Amino acid sequence: MVGHLEPLLAWLRTGTAAGGRLDFPTGTALPDGRLDLCKQALGPDGAAQVAEAMRPGVVRHLLLGTDGLGDGAAEAVGQAVEREVETLYLGCNGITSGGACRIADNLRMSPQASKVTGIWLKRNPIGDGDAAAAIVEAAQSLRTLDLVQTSLDATGLSRVVAAMLTATAAGRRIDRLYVGGNPLGPAGATHLAALLAADAVSELYVSAAQLGDEGAHIIADALKAGSLRRISLASNGIGPQAAAGLVIAAVRAGVEVCDLGRVKAAGVLGAQDNRLNEAAATAIADELAQQPHRLQHLVLSNTGLHSQAAHRLLDGAQRAVTPTRFILGKGVATSIRRRLDALSAAIPERPAVPADVAAVRSVHRQPPPA
Numbered sequence: 001m002v003g004h005l006e007p008l009l010a011w012l013r014t015g016t017a018a019g020g021r022l023d024f025p026t027g028t029a030l031p032d033g034r035l036d037l038c039k040q041a042l043g044p045d046g047a048a049q050v051a052e053a054m055r056p057g058v059v060r061h062l063l064l065g066t067d068g069l070g071d072g073a074a075e076a077v078g079q080a081v082e083r084e085v086e087t088l089y090l091g092c093n094g095i096t097s098g099g100a101c102r103i104a105d106n107l108r109m110s111p112q113a114s115k116v117t118g119i120w121l122k123r124n125p126i127g128d129g130d131a132a133a134a135i136v137e138a139a140q141s142l143r144t145l146d147l148v149q150t151s152l153d154a155t156g157l158s159r160v161v162a163a164m165l166t167a168t169a170a171g172r173r174i175d176r177l178y179v180g181g182n183p184l185g186p187a188g189a190t191h192l193a194a195l196l197a198a199d200a201v202s203e204l205y206v207s208a209a210q211l212g213d214e215g216a217h218i219i220a221d222a223l224k225a226g227s228l229r230r231i232s233l234a235s236n237g238i239g240p241q242a243a244a245g246l247v248i249a250a251v252r253a254g255v256e257v258c259d260l261g262r263v264k265a266a267g268v269l270g271a272q273d274n275r276l277n278e279a280a281a282t283a284i285a286d287e288l289a290q291q292p293h294r295l296q297h298l299v300l301s302n303t304g305l306h307s308q309a310a311h312r313l314l315d316g317a318q319r320a321v322t323p324t325r326f327i328l329g330k331g332v333a334t335s336i337r338r339r340l341d342a343l344s345a346a347i348p349e350r351p352a353v354p355a356d357v358a359a360v361r362s363v364h365r366q367p368p369p370a
Contacts, residue, residue, distance in 0.1 A: 015055035033060030044072025051079035071099030078106035100131035129156030189215035193222035237272030285316025301329035
């Protein structure tokens with residue numbers, strides 16, 4: 001590994017930013033400040049060498065996904081933070097609660113931690129929410145926190161939410177929270193509802209979290225006009241009436257992107273699809289046609305919608321003042337799709353990717369799930 005790393009380390013020591021894409025035997029540097037080392041088998045020692053070689057301000061986004069770091073990631077993170085890194089992608093590294101707590105300690109002790117805006121911890125067995133809550137408390141400028149598939153339960157989520165509410169009250173608002181793929185259930189929805197009621201998040205991603213109808217109703221009741229712009233509740237086993245209620249509440253709250261479709265990991269996680277029928281589609285269509293709104297993208301793929309129900313969406317779209325782009329799955333006639341697409345032609349096919357999310361795009365792994 002040392003020989004393979006040396007060309008990268010030599011470049012890092014120069015302190016010169018990448019003017020274009022730079023491919024090394026290990027890793028890739030990109031002109032927007034990303035250093036992509038995902039799936040490079042660095043191990044904790046290799047990651048520490050990289051962080052030590054970095055010069056302040058050159059690497060803005062450090063991607064260390066699936067690198068076998070374990071809890072040793074904390075030492076590399078500590079050094080990287082001193083080098084003014086803004087984004088830390090640490091997915092799939094076997095980091096436990098102890099390692100995450102040490103990451104929080106390093107953030108707390110570093111004067112440069114104020115630069116850190118995004119921490120991605122997906123698919124690490126962190127477990128209880130104490131470590132994640134400590135990270136929220138320590139990262140004073142955090143905008144994005146990713147806790148997807150981290151074995152977080154409803155009790156752990158309550159600690160994370162409490163830390164976020166405290167941060168919001170102190171003027172440190174976290175814009176984007178990912179907690180999908182965790183067994184949160186309706187109890188978890190209650191804690192998320194507190195976050196929504198306090199208008200403490202702009203984007204909330206809670207796919208495959210076993211919410212069901214009960215959790216969906218809790219979330220819908222908490223939605224209100226505020227700063228929430230994107231919400232994903234894909235693959236939660238939500239039935240037609242509750243799903244329609246969610247969409248209607250999202251429309252009234254000013255949400256721009258609402259996803260009730262299916263996440264790629266649904267099969268692996270055993271997550272159930274959400275379901276819609278003709279009555280639900282009619283209720284959604286009537287709401288969208290009632291008055292101007294902000295909902296630009298509504299994802300309803302893999303919800304059991306067929307042509308007859310989709311036709312109700314088309315009826316409403318023809319009456320609507322504000323267009324909505326519908327993302328539908330199989331089973332809907334091509335003619336209906338085309339007519340819906342024509343009515344929303346002014347809206348991009350997919351929502352824009354926020355800069356904080358684009359910062360963790362990797363050339364060595366698949367893009368992160370929404």
